[in-house]
Amino acid sequence: MHGEYKVPGGKLVVVDVEIDDGGRLKDVRVSGDFFLEPDDAIERIDAALEGAPSDTDTAGLKARVEGALPPSAVLFGFTAESVAIAVRRALAQATDWSDYDWQLIHEPPQPPALHMALDEVITAEVAAGRRPPTLRVWQWDSPAVVIGSFQSLRNEVDPEGAERHGVTVVRRISGGGAMFVEPKSTITYSLSVPEAMVSGLSFADSYAYLDDWVLGALGDMGIRAWYQPLNDIATEVGKVAGAAQKRMVGPDGGAGAVLHHVTMSYDIDADKMTEVLRIGREKLSDKGTKSAKKRVDPLRRQTGLPREAVIERMIESFRSRYGLSEGRLTPEETARAQELVRTKFASEEWTARVP
Incomplete structure (x- = not known):
C-alpha cells in the first residue's frame, strides 16, 4: 500500500x-x-x-x-x-490530486440560490461517479449574505440592512460562518472531490490538505499565505479567506464525496458589510481586531491585480499542478439545481430553518 x-x-x-x-x-x-x-x-x-x-x-x-x-x-x-x-x-488506500482528470466549471454570473444548489448537485454527481472531481469558480449576479447551515438567521443578518442594500440571504449546506459578497468583491470557488481523497485525514487535516493548492497559487502571485485552523487562510496582514465543508454519501450509502468551498476577500465594502451582518464585538475581539475593516483584508491591495486576473492566475496555477480541462454543467445538472432552488434554497423554510 x-x-x-x-x-x-x-x-x-x-x-x-x-x-x-x-x-x-x-x-x-x-x-x-x-x-x-x-x-x-x-x-x-x-x-x-x-x-x-x-x-x-x-x-x-x-x-x-x-x-x-x-x-x-x-x-x-x-x-x-x-x-x-x-x-x-x-x-485507507487514499487517492491523491494527480490520480484524477480534473474538470473546471466557470459559468457566467448566477443567482445566489442557484450557487447553493449547484454545490449540492455537482458534489452528488461526483459521489455517484457520474462527474470527475470538479473545480467550480463562482460568479455572482447580485449581492448576497450566505449563512452557514447551522447559524441563526436573526443572529447573523440585519434584515433592514439587507433590504436597504438589496442583499439576498441564502443558506448553504455546509457549516461555518456568514459571508457577505458582492459581484466584484470576492473570489469564491468550490472543490467537489471523491471521499477517497481525504481518507486517513482528520476533519481538520482535510481542510489544510484541500487548501494547499491555493496557498501555492497565492505564492505564485507573491503572497505568502498559510492555513490557519480550523478553516481560514491568512497572510501577514490578516485573514483573506474562509473555507467550509460538507460530506455527502454516495448511492446506497457507499463511498461519497466532499464539498470544500472557499470565499476569498478581494475588495469588500466593510462598512456595508457591518450594516448587513450582525458582527458582534466578541467575535471581532476573538480575531484580535477592533473593526471589521481590519478583519477582512482585500486581495486587491496585496496582488495589485484586477480580480479577473487573480482568478485566471489561480486557475492556471491549479492546471499547472494537476491538469484541468474545460467543462460545463450538463442540462440534467442544471435542471436539478433549478428544481432545488424552487423546493429548497429559495424557500423561507430552508433559509429560516434555524430562525
Whole structure:
C-alpha cells in the first residue's frame, strides 16, 4: 500500500507499507523531499512503525515516531504527525490530486440560490461517479449574505440592512460562518472531490490538505499565505479567506464525496458589510481586531491585480499542478439545481430553518 501526504506549506511525505497475516505493519518505508538529521533517523522512523497494529490511530503512530527519534533530531518540512497521516492514508488506500482528470466549471454570473444548489448537485454527481472531481469558480449576479447551515438567521443578518442594500440571504449546506459578497468583491470557488481523497485525514487535516493548492497559487502571485485552523487562510496582514465543508454519501450509502468551498476577500465594502451582518464585538475581539475593516483584508491591495486576473492566475496555477480541462454543467445538472432552488434554497423554510 502506498500513501502520500503533502504538508501544508511544507514537504511531501510518502509511505509504502504492507500488512502481515497478524494485521501488523511490515516492510515500512518512509520517504519524501523533506530534510532530516541525523541521517540514520529515517531508519529509526521505519523501525518504529514496523510491527504496529494496522488499526493504530494517527496519535499512536505519531507517538511511535517521536519515541524513536533522538533528542538531537531535526525535522524540516514535515513532522512525526505528517508521517502518521501518510501511514493512515496508505492503509485507507487514499487517492491523491494527480490520480484524477480534473474538470473546471466557470459559468457566467448566477443567482445566489442557484450557487447553493449547484454545490449540492455537482458534489452528488461526483459521489455517484457520474462527474470527475470538479473545480467550480463562482460568479455572482447580485449581492448576497450566505449563512452557514447551522447559524441563526436573526443572529447573523440585519434584515433592514439587507433590504436597504438589496442583499439576498441564502443558506448553504455546509457549516461555518456568514459571508457577505458582492459581484466584484470576492473570489469564491468550490472543490467537489471523491471521499477517497481525504481518507486517513482528520476533519481538520482535510481542510489544510484541500487548501494547499491555493496557498501555492497565492505564492505564485507573491503572497505568502498559510492555513490557519480550523478553516481560514491568512497572510501577514490578516485573514483573506474562509473555507467550509460538507460530506455527502454516495448511492446506497457507499463511498461519497466532499464539498470544500472557499470565499476569498478581494475588495469588500466593510462598512456595508457591518450594516448587513450582525458582527458582534466578541467575535471581532476573538480575531484580535477592533473593526471589521481590519478583519477582512482585500486581495486587491496585496496582488495589485484586477480580480479577473487573480482568478485566471489561480486557475492556471491549479492546471499547472494537476491538469484541468474545460467543462460545463450538463442540462440534467442544471435542471436539478433549478428544481432545488424552487423546493429548497429559495424557500423561507430552508433559509429560516434555524430562525
